[in-house]
Amino acid sequence: MSDGGPEESGGAVGLPSRRQRPATPMSQWDTRARLSYWAFHTDRRPSYMRFAYLQLGSDTDAENAVDATFDAIMNEWLRMLHMDRLEAYAWTVLKHRIVDQQGKRDRRPRPMDISAFEAALKDAAVDPYDVLTDSIQFYSAVSRLAERQRDAVLLRYGLHCTTGEAARVMGVEEATVRSHLTQARRRLTRLLGGEGGAP
Template sequence: MSCEGGTEDTSGVVGVPRPVPIDQWDVAAQLSYWAFHERRRNAYMRYAYLQLGSDADAEEAVDQTFDRVMDHWPRMLEMENLEGYAWTILKRRIIGMHRKRRRRPELMDTAAFEAALADHADDPYDRLTDAITLYAAVRDLSERQRDALLLHYGMGLTTAEAAEVMGNQAATVRSQIRTGRQRLATMLKLRCPEHPEGENRS
């Protein structure tokens, strides 16, 4: 089953059953939900903060995400890509927070993308000082490339950990990081160095 399904609230719509309260689930489903919550909440909070720039907004977006995940959890347990479905819910909640605050979605910190371009060899780049130029370049990346770079460089996750959070294959995330860095370097007219610490860091 695809992880790209809609997350609209359909409870109460004719023909659509209301979510079953968690206290009516079997014990295994309850335990698996709370294990998922514990495993992902911190990473979701860090990612949401980098996107929203506010602890309160990040917490609201993440709480809404887990509320929606809870509504769908019994069905999600039958999905092939549960992690990807939950990640999609989080991304939509973050977009919703931007709309609620009437803000244009922005990355609040360019540090992750500066790190993606940094050469730690003997011939380092001059530090990027034009944040507007970097923002423009970042916005031209694909959404998956931005996420991979932000999780890897901004949050310090390994490629394997970033892939797990996104519901992706590690090889796919490595490719997204590599092509994202190359695209940034091309747009900023920089030489793209080899991946710091090796392309296969996991």
């Protein structure tokens, strides 16, 4: 991996400046720091890849975004070990790398999940057009949620994480994820309900 640092960011967790700061090579880390980094990498990479794919619709783009995420995390790891909210910081890095990857391409991402539509095509009793229309409306509504609500919905329902797993990936309390989901359900009900799609 390269030692590229994260780009500048606003937000609660705050990312380091775009300016490159010299990173301590991993070969100079103590054993505990190396083991903790690789444990974090092993634990988070699968869920980061799945989330990135939902956003980008391409294995290659998802891998590029996640590799860039872990490059940035590795560059900051010794500092991150002293953070109170290390997981939340890493989640913010991932989100920024996904946005970076979206900006590098001209094509639009595919829908987050087309499995419902594919299943409908195999079921003669269901009109696939209706399912597709419902899916497009749902994804459009999800895209209008607040960022944390959208993250919680995608992790909980797109990736089928438990609320505890979603909380761990996002670096927040489980109660916070439940609150995001409750708020998201209310907003989705308004967006998809009888109010003509008005927020």
